[in-house]
Amino acid sequence: MAINPARKTRLKDVAAAAGVSSATASLILNDKTDAFPTSTIDRVRESAARLGYRPNALARSLRSQRTHTIGLISDEIATTPFAGAMIRGAQEAAWKAGHVLMHIDTEGDYEMEQAALEAMLERKVDGLVYARMHHQVVDIPDVLTEVPAVLLDAREPTETLASVVPDERSGAKGAVEHLIAMGHTRIGFVQCVDPIPAAYQRLDGFQTALKEAGLDYNERWTVIDPLEPGGHALEVDRLLAGSDRPTALFCFNDRMALGAYNSARRLGLRIPEDLSVVGFDNLETVAPWLDPGLTTVELPHYEMGRWAVDYLERLIDGESLAPEQHLMECPLIERNSVSRRQM
């Protein structure tokens, strides 16, 4: 199938079909209709629709100083399997507002990010979403001050730009409160090794839930992520093989929960009869497929994506807003990996 420039309808084709001048057609198609009778307006619009006339968005944008394009710059959201729902949420909010979402993943490369930001600003985006694959504290690039901008799954220390991140603390607290409500008092924590915000905030939520229930935090029951892809979960094995083992595990994420399932199987422990397990992420490729299905805390990626773009649209519309630092609730998704403990 060859490229066929003859398919492209020009303004003068529309004008000829409607029996008006090009100037008249142009004014009407740019909604400057005051000077014309309804019949002419209708004729021009019908001709444009029938001939598939497509106005030149570049030229129109130069005139209007608005491109109706939002840029989303991220490290590796589209290219990894963890947080794509953020893009879906941002996309849907942008479409709803009549914007196209132009998206570039930089793979966390500094030079690629600089180039992506330049490319977005050269194309005169109306606003920018600056996103991370997981909750991070970032130093924002200077150029983010040139257009309306919102941080997605990222915060910056000075809180001068609006941001949305998951409420890791209350998500973790809710998960542990669920285990306590199911009668568990001996609850272990499988923790992440990286010093990221989620690590200390989820630990804080875990400890707060125990404290409020009058339970002691037992450091021996906190094991640092012993999992490597394809490796062995020796620390979790040791924890679960002990005589005073916990009856429930809260895992930093669903991958570690999968590791806990592997450990339980090696030790002959049944889930949930002998061991209850709760994860974090609600990873759609893992949590529902495990046997039994994993009870876990959802990272609200879709909702965060929507929130960021909805807020950005308000900035683009010229609303004067204090830069909100929004914490998005992380709901508990109950499946079958938690059982009631007889006390």
Added chain:
Amino acid sequence: MAINPARKTRLKDVAAAAGVSSATASLILNDKTDAFPTSTIDRVRESAARLGYRPNALARSLRSQRTHTIGLISDEIATTPFAGAMIRGAQEAAWKAGHVLMHIDTEGDYEMEQAALEAMLERKVDGLVYARMHHQVVDIPDVLTEVPAVLLDAREPTETLASVVPDERSGAKGAVEHLIAMGHTRIGFVQCVDPIPAAYQRLDGFQTALKEAGLDYNERWTVIDPLEPGGHALEVDRLLAGSDRPTALFCFNDRMALGAYNSARRLGLRIPEDLSVVGFDNLETVAPWLDPGLTTVELPHYEMGRWAVDYLERLIDGESLAPEQHLMECPLIERNSVSRRQM
């Protein structure tokens, strides 16, 4: 942090700093340098760099009729966790060629796709990649004939556009040949219910490998995907509980392989000692984390993304190419779920 228009450097600022006229600065920054001495050219470029001058890409594109932008329209690649590496491959190939990849996911919605295509063409993209999350045969939208275009993980019946899809048949054949080389002669197939190209092509590869090895295809050992998220793998259970059970399973995808692991555990069968398992996809959130790690066939998402954009760049550069229908090899990734069978 307020938006600060004062930060924007204008052409006249660059000209003033370099001690030349705006016309001279404009010509030099648009690489029309013939009329000027090297010292002037250097001075203008240095001033532009120092002041952070950003040329207006919209205006430049109107002049050059090139936007250095490639559009990627997909159904749900960015927003689901299965094929993001295609975007990474496409992205990297585009950057290498000096293009920005503008990406829109349409979530498989027809009207959203029409709007996305219009938006891309209005923005005068230099070329389009039209992609699917998994191998599909599609009717292409008419507008794909207006610009250079390539299909990614999709084909169309008339083969008038170039396309790249996985070589499902040879990927499956290679997996089954591996099981046969490891001494297995009783090999089951856990098959997909959807009538998609991958389903019949992988079955064909499975049957061809058996036939070439002189083994009969045993229909009783082919079970249709019995897995639902959180449900029970009863068909696989029944197959594996039988007295003449297969010693190895080839699974349509990694999710079904995870289901086979669940079945094996319920029946007290060890992997790989009692049952060898091979998957398909090499899903990074699943295959390496299972215990034992899953031997599987990789879907070459990254390579397909690169191929599509590399080919598109050649079309954009004006090369006259017959529309290649490229089959991308699917390599076997060996982990620990296959054992040698004593014959």
